[in-house]
Amino acid sequence: MLKDNFNDLLSFMVVARERSFTRAAAQLGVSQSALSHAMRNLEARLGVRLLTRTTRSVAPTEAGEQLLSRLGPHLLEMEQELTALRDMRDKPAGNIRLTAGEHAVNAVLWPVLKPFMARYPDINIEVTVDNGLTDIVDGRFDAGVRLGEQIARDMIAVRIAPDMRMAVVGSPDYLARYGVPGTPEQLAHHRCINMRLPTRGGLYAWEFEKAGRELRVRVEGQLTLNSLPQRIDAAEAGLGLAYVPEDSVENALASGKLVRVLESWCPPFDGYHLYYPSRRQHTTAFALLVEALRIGPSSA
Missing domain, CATH: 3.40.190.10 (Periplasmic binding protein-like II)
Known part of the structure; x- marks a missing residue:
């Protein structure tokens, strides 16, 4: 009984953490049906529902959250101690x-x-x-x-x-057509390649600093891309200016595919x-x- 409860409690922790029988089963190395059956048996033995199941998700009930908060730290500590013992082998694992x-x-x-x-x-x-x-x-x-x-x-x-340093870059053709911005404020007159922040959902404001003056400029353009290689490729294709880590465009700058602008406004940072x-x-x-x-x- 104790062994069954312990194994099922560990499984419950993984299901509650992943909020998915599919992901939890993959981590535990068991089938979804076996995992679901184990959770039903645990709930039956304890006499309380621990998980709320829908067709798309699974989440702990109030009782499940209480069990997780009380037993979770202890089970995690035991898991860490066992892992530490296993690490005493000749080969780190x-x-x-x-x-x-x-x-x-x-x-x-x-x-x-x-x-x-x-x-x-x-x-x-x-x-x-x-x-x-x-x-x-x-x-x-x-x-x-x-x-x-x-x-x-x-x-x-x-x-x-x-x-690190950031760099504002554009293709020679783009700059010949639209001109070279002399200040961050002039980016308002340029096509810029935006990036959407996944955490907040808004577009990333380009950050500049010079002589103690800090600016955050919200730019506009035809294209928004979250992938760094694609933003660089779009800049090389002349679709607009891109704001990217300096080291990611070193080769493109050296070959002349891209030209850097506003360099004095991009100081190093941590x-x-x-x-x-x-x-x-x-x-x-x-x-x-x-x-x-x-x-x-x-x-x-």
Whole structure:
């Protein structure tokens, strides 16, 4: 009885966290029907409904939320302790879940992950590419990657990239046709390639600074794209000006496919950091990844 309850409680935690029998079953390595049957049996033994099921989603009931808040931390602590024991083997092993924006993955994470995973074949890494400001605690991620200025004070932050600069770029043909903007305010007279913020739903305001003066300019144009490579390609095609990380267009600038404008309005700023909760106990595998990514001292 105790063993059945323990296994089913662990399964309940995953279902409640994922809010999906499909995703939970995939994580647990069981069929959806077996998982659903186990949840019904748990509810029958406890005499209370723990999950509200619809054709499209599943969510904890009030009783389920109460059970999750009371037992969840204890079960998580037990899981972490067992993982720590498993990490004492000769070969580091475990699962690591990360979330990061598209540019951070391509420019910082992926170049490190390729040799890291070859060196540690028993460490499994899942990377979710998300340009929004994801809540890593709610999303059950081990860590995330953000710019230094975007990290909450209660997180541990480890610098994994140098300072960055943004660049406003356009094709030679576009600039010959529409002219070169001399100030950020003149962008109002240009076609600009917009990006929509996934977190807030609005269009991203381009940020500038010069001699202590800060400006946030909301631009307009024919095209809105969330994909960085597509924004660069659109700029190269002459469809407008793009506001992109400097390192992502180095080759295009060197070859003359793109021309940079408003450079003096784009100063360096704090680059990417890996961040994670200070209260969470991490595995040996996670510690190895942090050290592989680190390029400077950590900061709280």
